Amino acid sequence: MTTKATIRAMKLEMNASSNPFIVNPTVIWDDQHAILIDTGIPGQLELIQEQLELHYFPFHRLSHIMITHQDRDHLGSLPELAAVSEGVVEVLAHELSVPYIQGEVPLLKSGNTVPFTQVDQSLKDGDIIPLCGGIRVIATPGHTPDHISLYHIPSKTLISGDAMIANEGQLLPPAEQHTADMGAALASVGKLVDYEIESVICYHGGICTGNIRERLIEISAGSQL
Numbered sequence: 001m002t003t004k005a006t007i008r009a010m011k012l013e014m015n016a017s018s019n020p021f022i023v024n025p026t027v028i029w030d031d032q033h034a035i036l037i038d039t040g041i042p043g044q045l046e047l048i049q050e051q052l053e054l055h056y057f058p059f060h061r062l063s064h065i066m067i068t069h070q071d072r073d074h075l076g077s078l079p080e081l082a083a084v085s086e087g088v089v090e091v092l093a094h095e096l097s098v099p100y101i102q103g104e105v106p107l108l109k110s111g112n113t114v115p116f117t118q119v120d121q122s123l124k125d126g127d128i129i130p131l132c133g134g135i136r137v138i139a140t141p142g143h144t145p146d147h148i149s150l151y152h153i154p155s156k157t158l159i160s161g162d163a164m165i166a167n168e169g170q171l172l173p174p175a176e177q178h179t180a181d182m183g184a185a186l187a188s189v190g191k192l193v194d195y196e197i198e199s200v201i202c203y204h205g206g207i208c209t210g211n212i213r214e215r216l217i218e219i220s221a222g223s224q225l
């Protein structure tokens with residue numbers, strides 16, 4: 001029998017030009033599989049390996065990497081991770097993210113093209129990935145057109161990616177200066193109201209719990225607080 005999956009928010013820190021930069025990839029694992037969701041900025045391979053080993057699971061157990069969207073701080077270390085775990089780790093991403101991750105077209109925000117990484121499985125809205133008890137793919141376009149959030153069914157945890165951010169435990173709308181289509185982004189938050197969510201892991205800001213549904217309704221209605 002498969003054990004119950006564990007889900008945690010990682011904390012990846014990097015001092016880039018004296019600005020501390022902290023992001024929160026998610027890890028989910030059980031005795032069968034070990035998943036990393038989003039991969040920091042380029043050059044964080046060793047830090048990710050070290051953090052996984054120290055707090056979560058041995059790096060060699062990593063079986064899947066999921067990417068929420070094409071932004072550089074989410075797929076940054078993916079090429080390095082894929083290279084060191086070639087043939088072992090499967091990469092999953094939304095179908096609209098695939099050409100960006102595979103380096104076929106330049107990223108929308110930076111205009112740069114990333115090194116090729118093979119996407120092994122392309123995802124669609126509504127897909128249920130049969131790993132770690134089930135993870136539902138929810139298309140949440142707006143921040144970028146290819147953006148997805150992931151809902152870990154057994155733990156009732158939403159991995160928001162950048163569909164929302166958090167500050168000191170408070171859920172907030174996505175950062176306006178980094179969001180391509182704010183109207184679409186808020187409509188995407190409205191879609192999340194349908195799910196029974198106990199906690200949200202925001203890539204920027206970490207974990208939020210309590211009154212999630214109420215807060216999703218406020219955010220989708222355009223209210224900041």
Ligand SMILES: [Zn+2]
Binds near residue numbers: 069071143162178
């Ligand atoms: Zn982003």
